[in-house]
Amino acid sequence: MKLTLGKIFIEDVQFGKDTKVEGKTLFINKDELLDAVGESEYIDNIDIDITHPGDEVRITPVKDVIEPRVKVDGPGGIFPGMINKVQTVGSGKTHALKNVAVVTAGKIVGFQEGIIDMTGPGAEYSPFSKTHNIVVVANPREDVKQYDHEAAVRQIGFKAANFLGELAKNLTPDEEITYETLPLLQGVEKYPDLPKVGYVYMLQTQGLLHDTYVYGVDAKKIIPTFMYPTEMMDGAIVSGNCVSACDKNPTYVHQNNGIIEDLYEKHGKEINFVGVIVTNENVYLADKERSSDWTAKLTEYFGLDGVIVSQEGFGNPDTDLIMNCKKIEEKNIKTVIVTDEYAGRDGASQSLADADPKADAVVSNGNANEVIVLPPMKKIIGMTDYVDSIAGGFDGSLREDGSIEVEIQAITGATNETGFVKLTAKEY
Amino acid sequence: MVKEIERAGIPVVHICTVVPISLTVGANRIVPAIAIPHPLGNPAFDKDEQKAIRRKIVDKALVALTTEVDGQTVFED
Amino acid sequence: MSKKRVVHYINQFFGGIGGEEKADIKPEVREGVVGPGMALQGAIKEEAEIVATIICGDSYFNENVDEAKKVIMEMVKKYDADLFVAGPAFNAGRYGVACGTIAEAVKKELKIPVISGMYPENPGADMFKKSVHIIETGNSAAQMRKAIPAMANLAIKMLKGEEISSPAEDKYISMGVRKNYFHETRGSQRAVDMLMNKLAGEEFVTEFPMPNFDRVDPLPALKDLSNAKIALVTSGGIVPKGNPDRIESSSASKYGKYDIADFFNLDEMSHETAHGGYDPIYANTDADCVLPVDVMRDLENEGKIGKLHRYFYTTTGNGTAVASSKAFAEEFSKELLADGVDAVILTST
DSSP: OEEEEEEEEOOEEEEOSSOEEETTEEEEOHHHHHHHHOOOTTEEEEEEEEEOTTOSEEEEEEEEEEOOEEEEESSSOSSBTTTBOSOOOSSEEEEEEETEEEEEEOSOSSSOOEEEESSSHHHHHOGGGSSEEEEEEEEEOTTOOHHHHHHHHHHHHHHHHHHHHHTTTTSOOSEEEEEEOOOHHHHHHHSTTSOEEEEEEEEEOSSTTEEEEETTEEGGGOOOEEEOHHHHHTTSEEEEEOSSGGGSOOHHHHHTOHHHHHHHHHBTTTBEEEEEEEEEEOSSHHHHHHHHHHHHHHHHHTTOSEEEEEOOSSSHHHHHHHHHHHHHHTTTOEEEEEEEEOOOTTSOSOSOSOOOTTOOOEEEEEETTOEEEEOOOSEEEEOOTTGGGSBTBOTTOBOTTSOEEEEGGGBTTTTOTTSOSOEEEEEO | OHHHHHHTTOOEEEEESOHHHHHHHTOSEEEEOSOSSOTTOOTTSOHHHHHHHHHHHHHHHHHHHTSOOSSOEEOOO | OOOEEEEEEEETTTTTSOSGGGTTOOOEEEESOOTTHHHHHHHHTTTEEEEEEEEEOHHHHHHSHHHHHHHHHHHHHHTTOSEEEEEEEETOHHHHHHHHHHHHHHHHHHOOOEEEEEOTTSHHHHHHTTTSEEEEOOSSGGGHHHHHHHHHHHHHHHHHTOOOOOHHHHTBOOOOOEEEEEOSSOHHHHHHHHHHHHHTTOOOOOSSOOOOOOOOOOOOOOSOGGGOEEEEEESBOEEETTOTTOOOSSSOSOOEEEEOTTOSSOOTTTEEEOOSSSOTHHHHHOGGGTSOHHHHHHHHHTTSSSEEOSEEEEOBOTTOOHHHHHHHHHHHHHHHHHTTOOEEEEEOO
16 A cells, blocks of 8 residues: 655644735634534534644643644545544545644543643643644534534534645645555565564543544454554544543544554664554453454564554553553564553652553653643633533632643643653653 | 551452552452453443342452451462 | 851761761861861862861760751851861761761751762652752772762852752752653654663663552451541542532642531532532532432441541642642541541542
8 A cells, every 4th residue: 555645744733814825824704603613403503723833722621632634645535434434444544734733622521531732831742733723613502412512513623624634635745755565465575675664553442531443443343454554644643532631542642653654664674664553541441351362463564573562642552552562572573662651740659550560662752740831821722610620620720810730631632652742751 | 448448457359450569468358350341340341231240240249258268379260 | 258167977986086986976076177078179279269178976966866966066166167068977877877967957047058978779868859969879988089070060059049950960869759840852852762772772861750659558458447537538539519628620739538427418509619620520410329318328327337527638649749639638538537537448539
């Protein structure tokens, strides 16, 4: 499977009369975008705002972050099974509007949504302080069930991103990169001397605000399966979760997975990047056992020499992570696991809920319990009413002057466990 | 928490879904539960059936509390 | 600029007073350097001066900890120290414990930097590595020549108020504290690089060494269930409706204690969950599925158990530091004991 990804670098986003890309600027006609997003029986009102890196703006509660993309050539459309029809994506040509993101926000669904600060100390922790953000603030009707509320906002985000992505269809990309993964046997024939490497992609699948979708399927209902890495780039995996926003993968991260990109960098030169095994993190122990058995079985079946395993979340998924690692290592396949830590506000506590000596190669994306003070911002997109009760917040988090004392757990993407960011921790 | 309660001198049984974590953190008497969001119930069943399921798990927990163990023990069916 | 002032603590042996037969001497102070202080003074002389040396017998210290601490603290205060150095104690157990005890106390009470040096297997190292920077030394005084430069290096950093580097770089025994920093490369790149090294059989350094979890011996079984008072405890965040004490949805800083004497079961009107780590729908509809009050009442009425304790204890296990939940349990276990609770059923989500 071969995909050419054309990147169009956007330098500014503004509201305008027409929705278009002119030069390096994305202009948005608010009404057109609202039309494209459409109405939902569960949503009372939707508004759209734009914010830029460096603005004195705080966005919260953040649910998802999405990159606008469009399929230019090849089968299927972006977000198959969610927005476009179910069809295998990942080949042909796709255009992406870079440096911009659709962010969904608005009245809280659960306790769990995140914060993005566009400037100040908090901005350093969120990768989405560096994008021009088109924020869709959607507030639910009263008495809407949490599940319906979450699904409605999720869908609104994809529609907005899809609409904006369409603008890129006829643009000439500033940069093109071609990624190719051959069918297993052909790949092995082409690179007989290179070590075969796979990626075990763990997806958060624990229920409300903890779900992930693969081609529209709720991933808690899958058994581990194989995917070409380029399928992710076309939105085959989307997020339905933002619990403890620091280490959840927004859709943007699924589209731009760093482990996939960095493995491709060495593909055909130092390694043969064979593909991705997607698996879940379910709430039943039997599921955890079955899924980790299957990932290990698949890594063995593909004849892999090495595997990177990334986690999404913490707590009981630490067990899925350790089970995956242990069972894959027991097949004599070298593993590296990518996670984050909950070592307490003072950093002196146990970082993971589960452990095993076989997990001897760990990449840490930082201690999510570390406390940060976010200074007051001139403008809030969304609302800060819920800061005390979101994950990472505590009674008194929101101070009178508008500053917020929270664990970095509350910051969207701060300790992302696909290694999307540079934060890490070391022992003193 | 489970270890501190035991260390304080009170026998304790841990009812939990993710038995491996309980084993890793060091609980001695462990009774497996149904699922993380509803350890002692199963929404697939009606209220009375759920209570019966819950009773079964709690009964097992009482068996665990009255059983001598030498080390970490999972009380399966 | 005047030099910084250092006070040095050593035992009777290094103080040249004598061996085991002199281990019971009381603390005494001498102006300037004594014994190993000479080498240390040489290594830090640009920055600081050892103004006094305190000598104390190892047996005396360990048998009269409070008194020794008090006297020594006064001595350190009198010399207006900017830094306190204890040892190095190498593998001498009582000396190590003394160094750790007094260094920790000085750090806490006088709020000045402290430093010691020990062999990692010295019991003092294990006891105090979390609170005191302890330079890792060899196991005997023969290693003095290696220990002094490392202690001097860290001492100078502390006196200058410079940032202390990692245990490997500054040669101290890891304090077990995780601190965040921004790496030069992103995590995904580091994962790929680590895998390349692991595949090639080359050296790689894990960013998180796997911990060893401690264990506690199981208590004997309950003998008489029908007279036992049993308490319910949960990490599933069950709280009275409205979460009156505002227990955090994640990384809880507190636990709740709630009266259930009047409840035969929990329902959506009375209880809910504060836990942010799982789908709350089920627990919010029927909290018995996390905290089985209904079944416990039945068992009580049937006489299978003596009594359900009138309070339950609760917190959210989600993202809550092990040290916090440990502290919660230590605290409420005392209450449970005082209330005559015979056994606990702990439920987790």
